[in-house]
Amino acid sequence: MKDSKKTQEQDDLNRRKFVGNTSKTVAGAAALSTLPIERFAHAAISPGDTIKVGLIGCGGRGTGAAVQALSTSESTKLVAMADVFKDKLENRLGIISKQKEKQVDVKDENKFVGPDGYKKVIEQSDLVILTTPPGFRPYHFEEAxxxxxxxxxxxxxxxxxxxxxxxxxxxKIADKKGLKVGVGLQRHHQAGYVETMKRLKDGAIGDFVSMRAYWNGGGVWDPRAGRGEVNSELEYQLRNWYYYNWLCGDHITEQHIHNLDIINWLKDGYPVLARGMGGRQVRTDKKYGEIFDHHAVEYQYEDGTWMFSQCRHIRGCWNSVSEHVQGTKGRCDINRHSIFPTKGNPWRYRKQKGDKNPYQQEHDDLFAAIRHNEPYNEAYYGAMSTLTSIMGRMATYTGQPVTQEQALNSKVQIMPDKITWDTKPPTGPDKDGKYPIPVPGDKMWARKIV
Ligand SMILES: NC(=O)c1ccc[n+]([C@@H]2O[C@H](COP(=O)([O-])OP(=O)(O)OC[C@H]3O[C@@H](n4cnc5c(N)ncnc54)[C@H](O)[C@@H]3O)[C@@H](O)[C@H]2O)c1
Known part of the structure; x- marks a missing residue:
């Protein structure tokens, strides 16, 4: 692990403010104003035009996101889909068509199967939904x-x-081109969170002293495909992607990011240091690939305050998916949208009539920004909260303190640049079918992690 010099970019990112509901970044606005020509690099979409939507990664979330995109207020159409597996594509096309029959127009020639299909879907679309396992995201985003x-x-x-x-x-290039980017951290579009954050930032509990973030639960789906059902190690890992870091990033990244991101939003910044511990205690069978089943990380922000984070995938234990903050004048259960000042009455957000499901709201907001050509780019905070989770994983895997600079400047690339059906996955089983598992405290491992 090497310490490297703090970059101007990190300073900028740490200063950059979250903008709760609409996520119109100041940086985005600045970039737009200085680059008037590039602003019009994309085909302009006016209110009333049909927006052609493409779906890349036809699983559970992709299906939900496609239906939500097709449920925004003006004309939209699903025109192209890609998945590495034909069965997934066809199955999800059927489900989406049932819900939005009139808005689905995916001709056979616009169904793309295989790792390269994303490029073709992008060609056909005005907006693409990227819902593959996260390892592919930077490449698909770049191409879009x-x-x-x-x-x-x-x-x-x-x-x-x-x-x-x-x-x-x-x-940054998206900003220069005037392209709009939404990221599925939907709590930013959830009315209760938005109002709670506003009150906290307005001083409802004074200064923030310490924060907690949890995703302790029983875990997600068990491996979906057995070895006998697949043609290769690559197919085995793709079908069971949750358990392989090059695809998933471990559950601290894939799932706990939501809670870490809430505290980053509260703090208007990102942790500069992570220290933690974790391991595989219960989910140890070889079918569970290489990820840990628990992580506990303490994160420090630039102002010296701490966020205490836990995430666990073990059944039968104490569970909590939540965020909390203690202030100098009270405390808040952020996920319950409840504020308890030391003096005065507690406050709790009451659902309003117009409040929407945040998954729908995030699409409504993105599509409105596209139609009205307003600055909209959630990729900065999406990337930095992703980095927070990666720092945590680096800390638990190595047993060493990890700084934001180390994580951001790390040269350890676990996701290959390109995947074809001939690619050998970056991790593989030994003769007993077991995958290498990081060993905290081991210097050889640390070099492969940070
Ligand atoms: N915001 C949320 O609350 C939320 C909820 C669930 C999932 N997610 C995120 O959505 C993403 C997808 O999760 P999911 O639950 O839908 O998983 P999933 O397994 O149901 O779907 C992923 C799909 O991507 C396909 N795929 C894999 N590699 C591909 C590639 N290179 N090109 C095209 N298709 C490929 C898979 O075959 C699969 O059909 C993940 O990043 C996950 O973290 C977010």
Missing amino acids: IKQNKHVFMEKPVAVDGPGVRKVLEVA
Whole structure:
């Protein structure tokens, strides 16, 4: 692990403010004003035009996001889809068509199967939904912006430092081109969170002293495909992607990012240091690939305050998916949208009539920005909160303190630049079918992690 010089870019990112509901970044606005010609590099979409949507990664979230995109207020059409597996594509096309029959127009020639299909979907679309496993995200985002297309991409947006850097670079190009980018950290579009954050930042509990973020639960799906059902190690890992870091980033990145991101939003910044511990205690079978089943990380922000984070995938334990903050004048259960000042009455957000499901709201906001050509780019905070989670993973895997600079400037690239059906996955099983598992405290491992 090498310490490298703090870059101007990191300073800028740490200073950059979250803009709660609409996520119109100041940086985006600045870039637009200085680059008037590039602003019009994409085909302008006016209110009333049909927006052609493409879906890349036809799984559970991709299906939800496609339906939400097709449920925004003006004309939209699903025109192209890509997945590495034909069965996934066809199955999800059926589900989306059932819900949005009149808005689905995916001709056979616009169904693309295989690792290269994303490029073709991007060609056909005005906006692409990127919902593959996160390892692919930086490459798909790069291609979409290269082809001048708007993007909705799911979190996390990368699995390693080089991937985060790529997303940050491409985000700047998106701003220059006037392209709009939404990231699936939907709590930013959830009315209760937005109002709670506003009150906290307005001083409802004074200064923030310490924060907690948890995703302790029973875990996600068990491996979906057995060895006998696949043609290669690559197919085995792609079908069971959650358990391989080059695809998933471990659950601290894939899932716990939501809670870490809330505290980053509260702090208007990103941790500069992570220290932690974790391991595989219960989910140890070889079918669970290489990820840990628990991580506990303490993160320090630039002002010296700490966020205490836990995430666990073990059934039968104490569970909590939540965020909390203690202030000098009270405390807040952020996820319950409840504020308890030391003096005065507690406050709790009451659902309003117009409040929407945040998954729908995030699409409504993105599509409105596209139609009205307003600055909109969530990739910066999506990338930096992804980095927070990666720093945590680096800390638990190595057992060493990890700084933001180390994580961001890390040369350890766990996601290959290109995947074809001939690619050998970056990790593989031994003769007993077991994958190498990081060993905290081991110097050889540390070099492969940070
Ligand atoms: N914001 C949220 O609350 C939320 C909820 C669920 C999932 N997600 C995110 O959405 C993403 C997808 O998760 P999911 O639950 O839909 O997973 P999934 O396994 O259901 O779907 C992923 C799909 O991508 C396909 N795929 C894999 N590699 C591909 C490639 N190179 N090109 C094209 N297709 C490829 C897979 O075959 C699969 O069909 C993840 O990043 C996940 O973290 C976000």
